[in-house]
Amino acid sequence: MNSPSPDRYQSARLETPLGPMAARAGSDGWRFLEFEGGEAEDGSEGGAARQGGGSVRLVSTDAGAGTLESGLFATLSDELGEYFAGTRKTFDIPLAPSGTPFQERVWEQLLSIPYGETRTYAEQAAALGDPKAVRASASANGRNPVAILVPCHRVVGSDGSLTGYAGGLWRKRFLLELERGAAEPGLPGL
Numbered sequence: 001m002n003s004p005s006p007d008r009y010q011s012a013r014l015e016t017p018l019g020p021m022a023a024r025a026g027s028d029g030w031r032f033l034e035f036e037g038g039e040a041e042d043g044s045e046g047g048a049a050r051q052g053g054g055s056v057r058l059v060s061t062d063a064g065a066g067t068l069e070s071g072l073f074a075t076l077s078d079e080l081g082e083y084f085a086g087t088r089k090t091f092d093i094p095l096a097p098s099g100t101p102f103q104e105r106v107w108e109q110l111l112s113i114p115y116g117e118t119r120t121y122a123e124q125a126a127a128l129g130d131p132k133a134v135r136a137s138a139s140a141n142g143r144n145p146v147a148i149l150v151p152c153h154r155v156v157g158s159d160g161s162l163t164g165y166a167g168g169l170w171r172k173r174f175l176l177e178l179e180r181g182a183a184e185p186g187l188p189g190l
Contacts, residue, residue, distance in 0.1 A: 008190045009026050010024070010026075010073075013059045014059060015074070018084075018171050018174060019036065030076065030146055031094060033145075033146045034147050037166070055081050075092075076094055077092055080148065086178065095149060097146045099140070102136065102140060106141060107150050107152075109124060110141070110144070110152055118144045118155065118176065120156055120158045122134050123136045133137070138163075142166065147166070
């Protein structure tokens, strides 16, 4: 992860199988990627499936010509589409989320959790070298500004239960089951 730069940020909005996402990038990489609205639009835990399988569509961008690589937003859309289709397990796009030094250590550690696997908050704290930092690690996970790409959805409670996810637990459940191969790609009816 990179340190903040004084670049002008550019934003985009994407339509995904789990609803719209807002994205923001600078010349050093993606700083923000979040679902718009935490829970399902209809307020239910299960949420409504979006049509289109694993496709991700770039809906809008404020990108000015020449400021960022012209394909940066298209690359994000393509890689997320491959992820939702079940064909991508890692991302190649640059990341540049900004937080406290501890938050950035936690987010970096999240990147080491393999696709299809989970860790508990206690395991995450131990991996950071401080087994007593469970709550601090959980708090830093909750402040992760780059959903999916920095996979905070792969951290679960000590009993394996789903706990806390800014995009809603139904999305966390879908992402975990997609990665385990239990979900039909693109359909969050879990």
